[in-house]
Amino acid sequence: xxxxxxxxxxxxxxxxxxxxxxxxxxxxxxxxxxxxxxxxxxxxxxxxxxxxxxxxxxxxxxxxxxxxxxxxxxxxxxxxxxxxxxxxxxxxxxxxxxxxxxxxxxxxxxxxxxxxxxx
Amino acid sequence: xxxxxxxxxxxxxxxxxxxxxxxxxxxxxxxxxxxxxxxxxxxxxxxxxxxxxxxxxxxxxxxxxxxxxxxxxxxxxxxxxxxxxxxxxxxxxxxxxxxxxxxxxxxxxxxxxxxxxxxxxxxxxxxxxxxxxxxxxxxxxxxxxxxxxxxxxxxxxxxxxxxxxxxxxxxxxxxxxxxxxxxxxxxxxxxxxxxxxxxxxxxxxxxxxxxxxxxxxxxxxxxxxxxxxxxxxxxxxxxxxxxxxxxxxxxxxxxxx
Ligand SMILES: [Zn+2]
Ligand SMILES: [Zn+2]
Numbered sequence: 522x523x524x525x526x527x528x529x530x531x532x533x534x535x536x537x538x539x540x541x542x543x544x545x546x547x548x549x550x551x552x553x554x555x556x557x558x559x560x561x562x563x564x565x566x567x568x569x570x571x572x573x574x575x576x577x578x579x580x581x582x583x584x585x586x587x588x589x590x591x592x593x594x595x596x597x598x599x600x601x602x603x604x605x606x607x608x609x610x611x612x613x614x615x616x617x618x619x620x621x622x623x624x625x626x627x628x629x630x631x632x633x634x635x636x637x638x639x640x
Numbered sequence: 641x642x643x644x645x646x647x648x649x650x651x652x653x654x655x656x657x658x659x660x661x662x663x664x665x666x667x668x669x670x671x672x673x674x675x676x677x678x679x680x681x682x683x684x685x686x687x688x689x690x691x692x693x694x695x696x697x698x699x700x701x702x703x704x705x706x707x708x709x710x711x712x713x714x715x716x717x718x719x720x721x722x723x724x725x726x727x728x729x730x731x732x733x734x735x736x737x738x739x740x741x742x743x744x745x746x747x748x749x750x751x752x753x754x755x756x757x758x759x760x761x762x763x764x765x766x767x768x769x770x771x772x773x774x775x776x777x778x779x780x781x782x783x784x785x786x787x788x789x790x791x792x793x794x795x796x797x798x799x800x801x802x803x804x805x806x807x808x809x810x811x812x813x814x815x816x817x818x819x820x821x822x823x824x825x826x827x828x829x830x831x832x833x834x835x836x837x838x839x840x841x842x843x844x845x846x847x848x849x850x851x852x853x854x855x856x857x858x859x860x861x862x863x864x865x866x867x868x869x870x871x872x873x874x875x876x877x878x879x880x881x882x883x884x885x886x887x888x889x890x891x892x893x894x895x896x897x
Contacts, residue, residue, distance in 0.1 A: 554818075555816060555819075579819075580818055
């Protein structure tokens, strides 16, 4: 599914410039502990989190994730946004709870990250 | 003596534990009173302690009073929980600076205080182990400050920040943030791993001094397999610790069984 479609479907707020709107989102990984994401997320995943710390950018870039969605109305540091634009990582925000966002992504047909790799 | 040449103080190895909770931490046992902590430290030959309750410094002065004349130094400390739920041990050179930092922290705790759980007690006590008051605010909650914000505030209060229990699967810099954020001004990392294992698993930890502390919540926890030893002036101050962590002026630090 195209990132631009997902952003529209979930009415996500754009926190950075929109990098790679035509990018395909592979799967979804949900976690707040960055160590878990390091161990489990896959390339092209959408990362759904409450975590707004600047370390999310370095990791999203390293793992080549499609974007990071910061849900639950959590704020994200200015520094995070600055770095994301530098690294061309798209960050989105939403006031919807993570559960709601995850549910909507599932309805969109997006699979959990691990399943996405299996097929 | 020429100007700018200060006399070299006698340096010696001091056994240290820079992360200890008292009865002011809800998660600590009631036997973690100033007298019991200092007596136990004396028995174990620990010469340098930091008292680090969650978001409070109220019991440090009592511990320092008990320690008077024992040769044990007690540093002003506090354990902070950041917005990212990362625990940081913050140490300060004086009561005034620690007080001022505590006031700042209080402003950044949740405004709608959670209440303490059943049986949880946070007691401010005297050097005679008398209860002065019970703090009813739930002190252990995340501040509305990032790890960078806290490190910055500690530095402005002339303090030192140590990333607490970095090996733990939660409430730690490495679990929550994945790696040590580049250029984060932490003075040291507290770990139970040996350096080689930590560096292999977490390359971002290379270059940071390592400390081994107890994070004691009960008296038996003060008795550990490994301790941090500082090679510093006998009259230990926070600047001596800072020098040891940087390896300056002949000061040094090591972890030993
Ligand atoms: Zn802790
Ligand atoms: Zn602790």
